[in-house]
Amino acid sequence: MTTSVHQLDDGAWLSVNDSREVNVSDLWWLARQDFCDCEMADFLAEGFVEIGVDHPDVEGRVAGQCIACGESGVTDWLTLGRVVDPDEGEFYAVDPTSVHVPERRRRLARPAES
Amino acid sequence: MASKVEGWKDEVYGEEVRDHLFRFAEEGWSAIPDEEHDAWFERFKWWGLYHQRKGQESYFMMRIGTPNGRMTPEQLRVVGEIARDYATGPVDNPEFGDAYCDWTTRQSIQMHWIQLQDIPEIFEKLEAHDLSTIQACGDSWRNIVGSPMAGRDADEHIDAWPVIKELNETFKGNDDHSNLPRKWKVAVTGDTRGSGQAEINDLGFEPATKDGRRGFNVTVGGGLSRKEPRFARDIDVFVTPETLPDVAGGLSALFRDNGDRDDRFNARIKFLVDEWGTEKLRRVLQEEYVDFELPSAGEDLREGYTYNSGRSDETGDYVGVHDQVDGQNFVGLSVLVGRMGAEDVIELADLAEEYGSELVGLTQRQNIVVADIADEDLDEFLAEDLLENYSPDPHPFMRGSVACTGTEYCSLSIVETKNRMVRYARWLKDNVELPEGLTDFHIHLSGCTASCAQPQIADISLRGMKTRKNGEPVEAFDIGLGGGLGENPQFADWVEMRVAADEVPGYIENLLGIYEERRDEGESFREFIARHTDDELNGLAEPEETSYEDPYLGNTKLTWYPYADDSDMDAAPTPADD
Known part of the structure; x- marks a missing residue:
């Protein structure tokens, strides 16, 4: 089974296999990041801009703002969760309140589906 | 490469969506294949149906497009009856009860908790009275707006x-x-x-x-x-x-x-x-x-x-008694944050009809106007009990408050909106002395950057945000000042960022105090803001905790419904097969 991922409703949420899995409005701790000058960005997710899959990870670039310094923009790729077994299709979301490291993609990845 | 939504639209879109909608209504929620949920929910928008947010699966917001917000009293009654009969959710809203209509900033009507199986019956009732949800959402001509009168x-x-x-x-x-x-x-x-x-x-x-x-x-x-x-x-x-x-x-x-x-x-x-x-x-x-x-x-x-x-x-917002070209009057009633109980809607429709009105209208300030009140009936109409809650002469803080749907139902919103704006307006009315001569003061509260409450064109613009208080995440607002339309339209300047929601009323109180103290004679609030530079506006007033209490300060988005006793996402009344 292919894993279907996309953002919907103006980027309000990440859909994985037609189920709403990750929503905007959470705060994410981002470390080793270029988004702002803070050592750790306290990032408010306001909209999912781009979604991709780097098996088994489901990744996204997210628009929002660091609520510590006020810098706003779009993050590099963040792992939003995993689909370990594409046949089973179960999505395991990451916990936004733990610390995340955004990554620049080393290859082009815009698979709407993988 | 065309977006995924365009692909779905290429397959099925427009009027033909209705047949599918009716088939799903007949066969039940589970007839929508799991792997096609997103595509169908996107298409349903064309017929005015918007799947509610996470935790409220299988429930829909329904929007009825009323050009210029115009209805006959009979149509208004049908709207109220549909809200009463079909728009009741599992839990009451503490401010608005169990069934209500929202008058929107684009002169449309929104109801929530609509279930798929009821849609054919609702459409039949609407269409029998020349009302429709067609193209109320989705990628096409939306409701046309203009003067309700x-x-x-x-x-x-x-x-x-x-x-x-x-x-x-x-x-x-x-x-x-x-x-x-x-x-x-x-x-x-x-x-x-x-x-x-x-x-x-x-x-x-x-x-x-x-x-x-x-x-x-x-x-x-x-x-x-x-x-x-x-x-x-x-x-x-x-x-x-x-x-x-x-x-x-x-x-x-x-x-x-x-x-x-x-x-x-x-x-x-x-x-x-x-x-x-x-x-x-x-x-x-x-x-x-x-x-x-x-x-x-x-x-x-x-x-x-x-x-x-x-x-x-001058205030051109239709609230109050105004002359018609035919010598009669229209009376604009203030509906705080645009939300009106279903029974009140029905009662207003009855009243309008009783007084011989042939037209009611919704405004972009979320209010309602009753036309065709004769001079000789005016005093009696103005004395009706219903007008105590929907006043033609409201306090400026009530009159000027506009709010979007917010986390109660909306996926995009960052914060709770309507109930909070109601509490803000009441607190301001009870605690803040109005600067003399201030009769019109607009506070627009929007849950996110989608700006459905039109925050950038208000005296006080509030846009949903988050901040931390004692290390804990709390709902907050960016605050903008000085927006509005008129001869020289102006977007608000965003001057205070990430103000905790319980410190906003204190900020407004402090700001109005400064306005009263420093304004020039006859200077409106907007003119006062306009003559200050951005630097001067930053820090002009201080956010402050006051006696205002905010029950929604935590993350309302983490709940399935913010006002439920057990609001935890796991307690959501999700369909068994979802």
Whole structure:
């Protein structure tokens, strides 16, 4: 089974296999990041801009703002969760309140589906 | 590469969605294949149905588009009855009870907790009374906005209602215009107040005169969403009521053919106007989409605009008693944050009918207007009990408050909105002394950057945010000042960022104190803000905790419904097969 991922409703949420899995409005701790000058960005997710899959990870670039310094923009790729077994299709979301490291993609990845 | 939504639209979209909707209604929620949920929910929008947020699966928001917000009392009653009979959720709202209607900032009606199996029956009731949800959401002609009292308002340049009706009839259910790259919001203003708020619409028609003829100037590419606000740009075209539909259709077709279908974030026509400029837009319109020579713009009436204009001498918002051209009166009633209980809606419909009214109208300030009240009946009408809650002479904090749907139902919102705005308005009314002469003061509270409460065009703009208090995340607002329309439209300057929601009323109290102390004689609040620089506005007043208490300070988005006793997401009444 292919894993279907996309953002919907103006980027309000990440859909994985037609189920709403990750929503905007959470705060994410981002470390080793270029988004702002803070050592750790306290990032408010306001909209999912781009979604991709780097098996088994489901990744996204997210628009929002660091609520510590006020810098706003779009993050590099963040792992939003995993689909370990594409046949089973179960999505395991990451916990936004733990610390995340955004990554620049080393290859082009815009698979709407993988 | 066309976006995924475009792919779904290519398969099924427009009027044909209705047949599928009815099939699903008959077979039940589980008949929608799991792997097709997203595609169908996107398509249902075209018929005015919007799947509610996470935790509220299988429930829909239903939007009814009422051009210019106009209804007969009978239609209003049907709306109230549908809300009463079908829009009751599992849990009451603590401020508004179990069933209610929302009057929106685009003169439409929204109800929540609608279930799929009820939709055919609801549509039948609506259509039997010439009401419809068609194209109320989705990528096509949305509800056309303008003066709810067109043809009756004594402050009128031209009666735009006939041409608005023509537009509505022409472009609803029109295959050539049913699948646009994105939403298409149209405003036609015929009054002298500027109540259509054409400045913030994709396509606007503003009252104008040319060579002694009354008509409209055409503006394109306005909108407030996504931190990319634009005022609609003047494309130097004058139309009469006779030529208006051709130009409107030409621009809609131009958008259909040239808007960005690859990137939905770049799809609104405001971005095409940014890219092309108005001269190219006008040239392409002339050469490819209309077959007569477009006259240049006429003389506008902006100088006299009073609607949401921040003037100290006049308030054009329809609230209160106003003259009609036929010697009768229309009475505008304040509906705090636009939410009205279903039973109250029915009672108002009965009252309107009893007093001989043939028209009620919704305004973009989320209020309701009852037309055709005779002079001799006026005192009696104004003394009706219902008007104690929906006042024609409200306190300015009640009158000026506008709020969007918020985390109660909306996926995008960051914060709770309507109930919070109700609490803000009440606290301000009870605790803040109004600066003398301040009769109109607009606070627009929007849950996110989509800007459905039009936050950038208010005296006080509130946009949903988060901050931390004692290390804990709390709901907050960015605060903007000095926005409004009128002769010289102005977006708010964002001056205080990430203010915890319980410190906002204190900020407003402090700011009004400074305004009263330092204003020049006769200076409106908006004028006072306008004469300060950005640097002066930053830190002009301090946010502060006060006696105001905010029950929604934590993350309301983490609940399945913020007001449920057990609001945990796991307690959501999700369908068994979901």
